[in-house]
Amino acid sequence: MDQNAGKRMDVYLELSDICKNFGITKAINHSDFVVRLGMITGLIGPNGAGKSTMMKIITGVYSQDGGTVKFPTLKDGGGKYDTNSARDKGIYCAYQELSLCTNLRVYENFLLCTMSHTPFGKRGFRTRARAEAKELLDQVFPGNGIHVNSLTSELTMVQRQMVEICKAAAHENLKVLLLDEPTSFLPTERIGQLHSYLKKLCADKNIAIIYISHKLDEVEQICETVNVMKNGVNTEISDMQNVTKEKMIQLMGGEESLSHRPEKAVSRAKEExxxxxxxxxxxxxxxxxxxxxxxxxxxxxxxxxxxxxxxxxxxxxxxxxxxxxxxxxxxxxxxxxxxxxxxxxxxxxxxxxxxxxxxxxxxxxxxxxxxxxxxxxxxxxxxxxxxxxxxxxxxxxxxxxxxxxxxxxxxxxxxxxxxxxxxxxxxxxxxxxxxxxxxxxxxxxxxxxxxxxxxxxxxxxxxxxxxxxxxxxxxxxxxxxxxxxxxxxxxxxxxxxxxxxxxxxxxxGGPEKSPAPVRRILSNRAFIAIVTFAVLYGIICCMQPAALTPLGITLLYSSVVPLIFAALGQMFISIGGGIDMGNSMSVGLVNVIVATVVSANAGLGAVYLAAVIVSYGLMGLLILKTRIPAVIVTLGFSFIWEGLAVLVSPTPGGICPPWLKKFCTFSVLNIPGPILVGAVAALIAWWVIRRSKYGIVLNALGNNKTVTERSGWSAAAATFTAYVLSGGFVVLSGIYMTSVQGSGDYSSTGAFCMMSIAVFILGGCEFIGAVSSPVGVVIAAFAMTSISTLLTFLKMNTNLQQMVTGLVLIVAMFVKNIVYRNNACSTE
The missing domain is CATH 3.40.50.300 (P-loop containing nucleotide triphosphate hydrolases)
Incomplete structure (x- = not known):
């Protein structure tokens, strides 16, 4: 019986006479490829035959050097064919090298690919996304054991591959689904579930599936046609009924014999x-x-x-x-x-x-x-x-x-x-x-x-x-x-x-469930910062009981707010995949702008401050486009910030505008100002990173830029946004620094760079992988300030304070690594 009987075999995509060269290597050499709706098409070939290149041309990642890409059933206006064009036409791919962001939760990986590009999500969009992700995972892989609210980094490789496949199939406009080695991690049971779903998807929704695999048994079992690539040339076989595994190997240029099993094993019991x-x-x-x-x-x-x-x-x-x-x-x-x-x-x-x-x-x-x-x-x-x-x-x-x-x-x-x-x-x-x-x-x-x-x-x-x-x-x-x-x-x-x-x-290793409460607490990124601050503040209160009063807290932590904002700025740059080695000078520049320009002309001062924020965004784009490491670019910009600060105010001076002083020292319901400002700052940063729609994109950018772009998002726009947000927090840091000092002095912020990095790390953040914790950063800033305060109470020599501060940080980081490592062991 003809496998294709009763199916609509409309040609949806037609690639003709395609050529693609990399230097002198002809990856694709005048090849044709046809994609038909409602059909599972195999794509096989030896390594280096051009399969991956053909796949990337279909998905718009590569542009062909010759030939045409046509959609016969669509009114295609021509123009450049790229990843966005492919997505608009319903072409999606599950990649062999899994395109997941490990710092995102499972359902957020789905959202990254499927959510609209409007600035804000509709109310409850995360709840709906969790339900939809769970429904699709259960539909494709029943009993998968995946909690959609888990971090992707906590999943096994089998589970990650299941997420990768389902993520690609989750799009409402899906027309062509490319699966690149989709079963490389899957056990036999899961392969059977996948094949059943793919057949149903073709039959019920008339989807075209391109199945790329080295497992010829699977190709023979599930595919209705097969394309064999060799040396960049594609040959289509439409009659799979007369094609055996041996024949496919022969077409790929391999030996016809499949006998690669060793001779009968000799007993090794007597071996050493x-x-x-x-x-x-x-x-x-x-x-x-x-x-x-x-x-x-x-x-x-x-x-x-x-x-x-x-x-x-x-x-x-x-x-x-x-x-x-x-x-x-x-x-x-x-x-x-x-x-x-x-x-x-x-x-x-x-x-x-x-x-x-x-x-x-x-x-x-x-x-x-x-x-x-x-x-x-x-x-x-x-x-x-x-x-x-x-x-x-x-x-x-x-x-x-x-x-x-x-x-x-x-x-x-x-x-x-x-x-x-x-x-x-x-x-x-x-x-x-x-x-x-x-x-x-x-x-x-x-x-x-x-x-x-x-x-x-x-x-x-x-x-x-x-x-x-x-x-x-x-x-x-x-x-x-x-x-x-x-x-x-x-x-x-x-x-x-x-x-x-x-x-x-x-x-x-068990049924689907949420992490145990104790492990959830220990794995919280803010845990070490909270414990460190609690211990230090407890010691201070024992030495100075007045530290428990609102006035005492205000006096103790009056200088913490500038550090909080500087560290949050550092955090947003790390989310963009970098590090800011110049924020001490940029905070100093803002400090002198506020003390000298804003105090004299608030409107002009606002323009200057806006220019600093925009400059941060442009700095991010420079890093992205030139691929010069952020540590080098931001270090170079530190000299620019310093030079501008000298031009604005060659010597310390100026004053903090009275209205600004009043604003920066206000309190509500007798809550100490530093705690109130810190809580608001943490809430805003947390909302941007954890709850806002674009926060998913920002987190994805720092973890895997390629995945972000494959999902249809602009890496340039996301980088610009991350650095602008960082610049905004730098401006807030400089404003509050002016309030604390009462005047402008760019040299007074010289330690902010290293201090903000220390706070960033103690707060549970990582410079690699875009792992962040806004709450942890704010609490860590209080902990760092507590160290200095405690050492002052102990009348320790100023020259020794930095050394002791460093030792305390090393101990805290040592404990942090042990806690996170043990937690990782319990989840793997």
Missing amino acids: ILLEIKDYSGKNLHHINLQIRKGEIIGISGLDGGGQADLLRAIYRLVNGRKLPDTKDMKISYVSGDRGKEGILPYWTIGENMSVASYDIIAPKGLVFPQKMKAFAQHWFDRFSIRAQSVDGEITSLSGGNAQKVLIARGLATDADIILLNDPTRGVDIGTKQEIYRFMREAKEEKKTILLFSTEDTEMCQCDRVCIMHEGSIVRELSGASINEQNIVQTAFEWKSKGDGGAQGEES
């Missing part, structure tokens, strides 16, 4: 025991007993979330840290399948990436000679047939499969006794897989030991023994003829049924 782990328990692992012998391949299998990857990491730490007997001279290497997070060094060349773990071989005496390193890298470059111009090429220029080859070459090149492979064939073509299997067998013959974890159960047939894990324990060991996919799957699901009665949420 290289490593023995007895009753080990650790992170997500319980009572592990494992003998590792020389010259064997040990598979680690089981349902995802069973602790397989944790076991590999634990073995690496135990051996590398010399925590087991007889490991003093043992070498171990680790190869991750998550090349983006744990693998490639993006600023290094291909050769440097391959050689980085082998310096003891390349330079045994500590001196690295470039020619020797290049020759070493060239050997592995040739051995793995990596498709690139040379070892001096950029690692980021490689296709996903070739980048994975580099990482595997790095691990094998170390001459390690034990090689840990964490899903090493994820996202590579079948030819490359066969190469990897061959290298594994060669290493085994050289008496090397390999521990292999793979999300593909069929790969376990490469192993001499297979340890099947469930909930952090090894529950069964298979060897010899008993190693087959049926036994592995049967054992995994038998233990799942015994352990939880079929409970859902195995990917997260």
